[in-house]
Amino acid sequence: MKTEKPIIILGIESSCDETSAAVIKDCKVLANLIASQKIHELYGGVVPELASRAHQKNIVPVVDQALRDSGIKKEELSAIAFTRGPGLIGSLLVGVSFAKAMALALNIPLIEVNHMQAHVLAHFIRRKPDEKEKIVHTAPEMPNLPFICLTVSGGHTQIVLVKDFLNMEIIGETIDDAAGEAFDKAAKILGLPYPGGPLIDKYAQTGNPHAFKFAEPNIAGLNFSFSGLKTSILYFIRDNVKSNPDFIEKNLNNLCASIQYTIVKILMDKLMLATRQFSLSAPGKTEEKYCIAIAGGVSANSGLRKALTETGNKLGWHTYIPPFEYCTDNAAMIAIAGHYKYLKKEFAAQNVAPSARYKL
Ligand code: KG4
Ligand code: ZN
Numbered sequence: 001m002k003t004e005k006p007i008i009i010l011g012i013e014s015s016c017d018e019t020s021a022a023v024i025k026d027c028k029v030l031a032n033l034i035a036s037q038k039i040h041e042l043y044g045g046v047v048p049e050l051a052s053r054a055h056q057k058n059i060v061p062v063v064d065q066a067l068r069d070s071g072i073k074k075e076e077l078s079a080i081a082f083t084r085g086p087g088l089i090g091s092l093l094v095g096v097s098f099a100k101a102m103a104l105a106l107n108i109p110l111i112e113v114n115h116m117q118a119h120v121l122a123h124f125i126r127r128k129p130d131e132k133e134k135i136v137h138t139a140p141e142m143p144n145l146p147f148i149c150l151t152v153s154g155g156h157t158q159i160v161l162v163k164d165f166l167n168m169e170i171i172g173e174t175i176d177d178a179a180g181e182a183f184d185k186a187a188k189i190l191g192l193p194y195p196g197g198p199l200i201d202k203y204a205q206t207g208n209p210h211a212f213k214f215a216e217p218n219i220a221g222l223n224f225s226f227s228g229l230k231t232s233i234l235y236f237i238r239d240n241v242k243s244n245p246d247f248i249e250k251n252l253n254n255l256c257a258s259i260q261y262t263i264v265k266i267l268m269d270k271l272m273l274a275t276r277q278f279s280l281s282a283p284g285k286t287e288e289k290y291c292i293a294i295a296g297g298v299s300a301n302s303g304l305r306k307a308l309t310e311t312g313n314k315l316g317w318h319t320y321i322p323p324f325e326y327c328t329d330n331a332a333m334i335a336i337a338g339h340y341k342y343l344k345k346e347f348a349a350q351n352v353a354p355s356a357r358y359k360l
Contacts, residue, residue, distance in 0.1 A: 007342055008072055010080045010102075011335025012063065014095030015087025015115045016154065017046045019058035022331035023070035023077075027126040027339055030070035032325065032332040035062050044194050045184070052090030059098050066331070077108055079347070081338025084112035085358030086155065092354035100350055111338040112348040115329075116360050119295040120149045120162055121340065122326040122333040143291040143320050148278060150271050152304070153296035153329075154180035154195070157224050157267075159274045160360065162293075165340040168360055171278065172222025172270055179263055179298045182226035186233050186259045190248055200256045201301050207257025209303075212236065214262045222274050229262060264303045268311060275317070293320035300327040 006026050013020040017040055022032040035058040040046045067074060082099035085092055103110040123143055143149075143162070148171075151158045157179045159172035177185065180197055187196015215232035217225040237255075240247040248255065275290050294308055305321050312319035326333055341347075 006078075007339055008076055008078045009111075009335040009338040009342060010063070010067070010074075010077050011113075011331040011333070011338055012059075012080065012082040012095045012099050013115075013118075013329055013331040013334045014055045014059065014091050015083045015085065016091060016329060017051045017054070018329040019055045019062050019095075020329065020331035020334075021059075021063040021066035022335045023066055023072050024125070024332060024335040024339060025070075025072070027124065027336060029125055029332045029335075030072060031066040031068075032330055033062050033066045033069065034330055041193050044188055046088070046194075048088045048090055051088055052094055055091050055094035059094055063098070063102075074102075074106060077106060079103070079109040079111050079338060079342050080106075081111040081113050081334050081341070083115045083118070083334055084348075084352065085355035086115055087354075087356060089354060089356045092356065096352070096354045100352070104350060109342070109345075109347040110350070110352070111341045111346065112352050113334045113337040113341070114358055114360055115334075116151055116153075116156055116158065116160075117166070117168060118333040118337040119151050119153065120160060120168060120293070121165060121337045122295055122322045122330075123149075123293055123320050124165070124340075125326060125332055125336050143293050143318070147291035147293060147320075148271070148274055149293040149295055150267060150299075151296045152179040152267065152294065152298035154178060154184065154197075156296070157226075158360070159222050159270060161278060166344065166346070170360055171274060172224065174224040174226060175219065177226040177230060179224070179226065179267060180296070182229060182263055183259075183298065183301075185230050189230075189234055189237055190252065190255060197298060197301065200260055201303065203253050203256035204260040204303060205253075205257075207253030207255070209257040209261035211251070211254035212258040214258065216262060216266060222270055222277070224266060224270060226263070226266070229266070233259060260301065260303045264301070264307050267298075267304060268307050271308075272311065272315070275315075290315075290317045291320065292317045295322055295327070297328040300324050
């Protein structure tokens with residue numbers, strides 16, 4: 001019996017401050033390695049020059065280890081997929097140059113991937129059987145096309161209409177700060193280190209989400225704005241610290257819970273509006289069910305994960321939340337995007353250049 005040759009993709013991600021390499025075989029992850037750059041903690045945010053230097057140092061050992069972990073020899077690879085953008089140009093350059101050189105040396109196709117498209121496609125990474133119970137979703141196992149995805153990261157906040165694996169339309173986006181940026185900037189005001197999103201999430205667990213009220217934006221349609229919220233938090237903290245220097249310390253959990261509640265509410269309100277405007281029904285279903293997904297670093301937030309699940313249960317959506325390791329930046333999502341492009345033979349030429357503002 002003739003068996004189909006498996007599609008084995010090496011994915012490389014270097015758009016911001018994580019150097020990551022992954023190997024996937026027929027959409028199953030064999031290895032997904034991430035080298036995080038601690039150095040930025042000292043500066044309260046990602047320093048582009050330090051990020052590209054760290055990528056340069058990490059890329060060879062990370063790719064080498066990913067291949068070892070996967071048990072795949074480089075000669076067995078079908079193609080190499082890399083993040084072309086959006087991201088920091090110096091960081092992108094490292095991954096792009098490395099991927100080009102390796103594909104050339106192995107004489108295999110090179111595939112360029114849009115980082116934001118890859119965040120959405122993380123939902124199509126097939127799980128190993130023992131990991132299946134970790135997936136948080138209601139049936140079916142993967143979202144039916146078309147579906148709506150709220151992609152929330154450190155640099156972007158987008159509501160995306162996913163028409164097909166490689167055909168996505170932004171139907172709403174932020175006009176200023178991204179949701180992850182709102183978490184990180186709020187954390188900075190509270191004196192927490194970068195990245196502050198996960199810390200706000202942690203302290204919020206034991207706080208009262210209604211303890212403090214912050215300004216919510218009044219933006220028409222499906223777009224977002226977070227800069228007013230940041231200012232509202234800044235002034236509120238400044239005024240209270242003036243009269244009580246221990247204000248932050250004494251109220252940290254309630255502050256974090258209230259900030260998280262406000263950001264999640266802003267996101268969920270627009271997501272609900274989007275589902276009303278784009279009445280999607282799952283193909284082949286008699287009952288009308290929306291498939292609604294979240295993706296990107298902020299989809300690791302426990303408040304957002306809970307809000308999506310609860311709203312989905314109430315409104316009858318099928319909801320999709322990536323496992324934690326595929327929310328924040330990782331190369332497995334780059335490799336899965338590469339898989340779909342490989343199927344369509346969408347290969348890049350050797351003169352492909354990184355694109356800091358690469359559009360979806
Ligand atoms: O997708 P990602 O890893 O990188 C970008 O493409 O930007 O997202 C990083 C963002 C950061 O702003 C980080 O604070 C936020 O995701 N983040 C979180 C959580 N985990 C990561 N924000 C809130 N709660 C979390 N648990
Ligand atoms: Zn990202």
